[in-house]
Amino acid sequence: MGWGEDLKSKIIMSILIYAEYAEGKFKKVAFELASYAKKVAETLGTTVTAVTVNAGDVSELSKYGVDKVLKVNNDKLSGFTAKAYADVIKQAAVKENVKLVLLSSTTDSVYLSSLVSVALEAGYASNVVGLPVSTSPFQVKRNAFSNKAFNITEITTDIKVLGLAKNSYGIFETPSTLTEEDFNPTIGENDFGVKVESVEKVSGKVSIADADIVVSAGRGLKGPENWGMVEELASVLGAATACSKPVSDLGWRPHGEHVGQTGKPVATNLYIAIGISGAIQHIAGINSSKVKVVINSDPEAPFFKVADYGIVGDAFEIVPQLIEKFKAFKAHN
Numbered sequence: 001m002g003w004g005e006d007l008k009s010k011i012i013m014s015i016l017i018y019a020e021y022a023e024g025k026f027k028k029v030a031f032e033l034a035s036y037a038k039k040v041a042e043t044l045g046t047t048v049t050a051v052t053v054n055a056g057d058v059s060e061l062s063k064y065g066v067d068k069v070l071k072v073n074n075d076k077l078s079g080f081t082a083k084a085y086a087d088v089i090k091q092a093a094v095k096e097n098v099k100l101v102l103l104s105s106t107t108d109s110v111y112l113s114s115l116v117s118v119a120l121e122a123g124y125a126s127n128v129v130g131l132p133v134s135t136s137p138f139q140v141k142r143n144a145f146s147n148k149a150f151n152i153t154e155i156t157t158d159i160k161v162l163g164l165a166k167n168s169y170g171i172f173e174t175p176s177t178l179t180e181e182d183f184n185p186t187i188g189e190n191d192f193g194v195k196v197e198s199v200e201k202v203s204g205k206v207s208i209a210d211a212d213i214v215v216s217a218g219r220g221l222k223g224p225e226n227w228g229m230v231e232e233l234a235s236v237l238g239a240a241t242a243c244s245k246p247v248s249d250l251g252w253r254p255h256g257e258h259v260g261q262t263g264k265p266v267a268t269n270l271y272i273a274i275g276i277s278g279a280i281q282h283i284a285g286i287n288s289s290k291v292k293v294v295i296n297s298d299p300e301a302p303f304f305k306v307a308d309y310g311i312v313g314d315a316f317e318i319v320p321q322l323i324e325k326f327k328a329f330k331a332h333n
Contacts, residue, residue: 216272296315
């Protein structure tokens with residue numbers, strides 16, 4: 001018996017996803033989550049429902065297989081408050097009588113996952129990297145040990161919550177006919193024990209969370225005054241800029257650009273490391289990236305051991321050449 005046939009009798013209602021929306025658009029992870037949910041739903045012969053919070057036009061979700069959107073519009077939810085958002089998702093799950101809730105692996109959703117799981121008395125598996133391995137028992141494949149290994153996790157509860165690892169499944173267009181429904185969950189004052197005073201964001205740049213390409217640099221650049229070529233390379237590639245922990249600790253770059261195990265995890269299609277030796281904590285945080293390119297003058301730098309492509313040489317000579325090559329390529333294509 002296939003896993004779809006096995007689960008069909010258990011999950012007969014819609015699969016629920018939380019589609020994150022910010023700055024007037026859906027985050028890229030929302031489309032990956034919808035794509036994943038649609039594939040599972042097709043196998044089970046069911047549908048995909050998304051819950052959104054203060055989203056504008058939600059029609060774009062239909063491109064990726066979402067059949068129904070529960071639209072929550074509430075001024076109290078204008079700033080992200082985990083407990084309140086978790087309560088919204090829980091009530092949406094109860095309303096739709098779902099047995100499978102899917103979240104992404106953004107900072108917000110990782111925060112939400114445990115709260116949603118407790119509220120629904122559901123088992124939760126994070127860092128899921130593929131479709132269910134089996135459903136009797138229900139098992140999923142996950143990243144483990146800072147993305148150095150995989151494990152198979154079994155969930156035995158009636159309701160299940162999965163956190164999909166970023167960039168692990170992909171985005172696929174599967175057009176559907178979308179139904180929109182206004183949803184007004186009950187939100188109490190006890191949902192707002194934490195108050196958001198302000199949110200500071202860098203505007204006009206590609207965020208690390210949404211980037212397909214990240215250009216990162218370390219102390220090999222010698223000082224913050226040399227970051228112009230990193231930003232220029234990122235601009236040419238349509239990439240986000242990032243840095244190693246020592247760089248952010250020195251104040252050369254904002255802490256929000258620090259990537260690695262102790263910073264922001266990165267799972268991009270392409271990660272370019274310039275002048276970063278490759279401390280184990282840094283490598284652990286970016287190891288899920290599909291292609292890793294390292295530029296370093298030290299041929300013994302640890303980063304070369306995990307790199308898909310390595311360039312031994314002076315970054316101050318190599319990076320400007322890369323910029324010119326990419327500019328020329330773009331000009332002719």
